[in-house]
Amino acid sequence: MRSFIGSTLVVVGLTVLPSLTLAQRRAPVRTDTHAGAQYEFGVDLGADYAKPSSVNGVSTSGGIELLTPVDIRVGFRSRGKLMWEPRVSLGMTTWGGATRDMIGLGVSGLYAMDPSGHSSGMYLTGGAGLVLVNNGFNSGTNLSIGGGVGWRKPFGSAAWRYELGFRYDTKNNAYLPATIRIGGRVGLSLWH
Amino acid sequence: MRNLIGSMLVAVSLVTVPALATAQRAGAQHGGMGGAKHEFGVDVGLVYSKPSGGSGTFAVSTPLDLRLGFVSHSQLMFEPRVSLLFAHTSGASAHAFDLDLNALYGKDHKKGMYLTAGAGADIVGATGAVSGTVFSVNGGVGTRLPYESGAWRLEAFVRYAFKNTSLFEPNTFSVGARAGLSLWH
Numbered sequence: 001m002r003s004f005i006g007s008t009l010v011v012v013g014l015t016v017l018p019s020l021t022l023a024q025r026r027a028p029v030r031t032d033t034h035a036g037a038q039y040e041f042g043v044d045l046g047a048d049y050a051k052p053s054s055v056n057g058v059s060t061s062g063g064i065e066l067l068t069p070v071d072i073r074v075g076f077r078s079r080g081k082l083m084w085e086p087r088v089s090l091g092m093t094t095w096g097g098a099t100r101d102m103i104g105l106g107v108s109g110l111y112a113m114d115p116s117g118h119s120s121g122m123y124l125t126g127g128a129g130l131v132l133v134n135n136g137f138n139s140g141t142n143l144s145i146g147g148g149v150g151w152r153k154p155f156g157s158a159a160w161r162y163e164l165g166f167r168y169d170t171k172n173n174a175y176l177p178a179t180i181r182i183g184g185r186v187g188l189s190l191w192h
Numbered sequence: 193m194r195n196l197i198g199s200m201l202v203a204v205s206l207v208t209v210p211a212l213a214t215a216q217r218a219g220a221q222h223g224g225m226g227g228a229k230h231e232f233g234v235d236v237g238l239v240y241s242k243p244s245g246g247s248g249t250f251a252v253s254t255p256l257d258l259r260l261g262f263v264s265h266s267q268l269m270f271e272p273r274v275s276l277l278f279a280h281t282s283g284a285s286a287h288a289f290d291l292d293l294n295a296l297y298g299k300d301h302k303k304g305m306y307l308t309a310g311a312g313a314d315i316v317g318a319t320g321a322v323s324g325t326v327f328s329v330n331g332g333v334g335t336r337l338p339y340e341s342g343a344w345r346l347e348a349f350v351r352y353a354f355k356n357t358s359l360f361e362p363n364t365f366s367v368g369a370r371a372g373l374s375l376w377h
Contacts, residue, residue: 041375043234043258045276063281068274069255072234090236091253158377190232190375192342 032117033154037191040075040085040118042161044068048183055177070185071104077191081112087129102175103132106144119191120152120159133174140173152189159189228376231261231271231301233345235372244355244362256370257290261301263376269296273312286318294330302343302376305335316359326361328353342375 034040051062071089078084085108092101106129114121126147133140148165164184171178237256242248261271273292279285294310309331317323332349351366 041373043232043255061282063279065280066276066278068276069234069258072255089254091251093249093251095249096247156377188232188377190342190377192340192373192375 033119034077034191035079035117035119037077039192040073040077040083040189041192042073042075042187042189044070044073044161044163044185044187046070046183046185048167048181050179050181052176053171053178060177065181065183070187071106075110075118075189077118081117083110083112083118084108085110085125085127087127098136099134100136101132101134103130105130105132108146110150118152120154123150123152124148125150125163125165131169131172131175133172135174138174140171140175142170142172142175144169148184155188157191161185161187161189228263230377231259231263231269231374232377233259233261233372233374235259235345235347235370237368237370239351239366239368241364241366243364246362256372257292261296261374263301267297267299269301270294271296271308271310273310284319287316289315291315292328292330296334298336301336303336303338305333308332308334308347308349314353322358322360324356324359324361326353326356326359336374339373342373344371345374346371 045066045068047064047066049062050065052060054060071087073085073087075083075085087104087106087108089104090102092099092103094100106127108125108127110118111124112118112121113123124147127145129144129146131142131144144167146165146167148163150161150163150165152159152161162184163186165182167181169176169179169181234255234257236252236254238250238252240248240250255275257273257275259271259273261269263269271294273290273294275288275290277286277288279287290312291314292310292312294308296306296308298304298306310329312328312330314326314328315324316326328351330349330351332347334345334347336343336345346369348369349367351368353361353364353366355361355363
């Protein structure tokens with residue numbers, strides 16, 4: 001019986017080994033196709049559900065927001081799994097001697113979960129930022145933190161980028177009460 | 193007047209859509225850009241606006257809009273530009289959609305000077321307030337400065353927005369510049 005099992009294992013081994021070798025040769029080599037690039041540029045369309053906290057004890061309604069372009073993101077590519085991505089948006093208007101402005105500055109860390117690195121596949125992200133607002137009457141600054149999960153899907157030499165996540169903004173005296181947002185952003189990334 | 197401009201925009205769209213399709217096909221054969229079909233870009237914009245009968249306004253913003261150029265092997269290419277904002281809460285909503293279509297004329301769509309002209313519609317509205325569209329025309333001159341696989345793009349422009357009495361928007365003349373990065377795909 002033992003010799004029968006042994007013979008069977010040898011036969012199975014001889015049958016399976018060539019196919020395993022072939023499979024190894026055929027296995028797609030997943031590499032970072034943009035390893036030579038230094039930056040990842042992108043813009044997105046963002047959609048979210050926003051819920052401001054109550055103001056002076058009066059509860060406020062949540063709402064849906066849709067915006068494009070959300071901001072400009074410039075990712076600094078790295079050889080490791082972690083890369084950093086500053087995001088910026090700016091709006092300033094001067095009229096009749098009064099200036100109104102809104103400046104959004106943030107930085108996110110992107111941790112690649114895919115063997116192909118920062119070119120395709122899933123990634124986790126988390127970051128923080130500042131929103132500086134002057135509405136012409138008063139000004140304020142708030143901190144924001146956020147996190148999420150995203151995917152890059154190659155599209156020719158570029159990639160579509162999908163991201164789902166949340167963001168929490170602390171109270172800004174010139175803009176909004178503390179607000180939590182849950183949503184996503186979809187955009188295109190190009191490497192340079 | 194608004195009907196006329198609206199009709200013109202529709203006509204321009206009808207004329208340019210086939211050209212866009214042709215440009216897309218031709219783009220694949222554009223050796224200078226390695227077969228790139230599209231030019232993507234975002235800019236920082238500086239603009240001074242002078243409404244008729246009102247005070248001037250100076251504005252700086254980024255990202256100004258999202259521009260998507262359809263590369264062609266001819267000297268003419270078309271470039272839609274878009275920015276969208278929509279907000280909705282219980283029983284109320286507001287929107288501002290800015291849609292433009294520009295034509296760019298240049299010897300080389302990767303570098304050097306180009307001339308541009310276009311038209312656009314700024315569609316705005318809010319619950320409980322008036323809604324409407326402000327039509328505009330614009331023109332300018334720009335240049336692309338190659339930067340590795342991309343190019344810096346600098347453009348000076350003028351823009352004239354037609355009044356919309358229901359929105360209380362007067363005729364507005366603007367002059368400004370936009371600077372940004374273009375990448376090809």
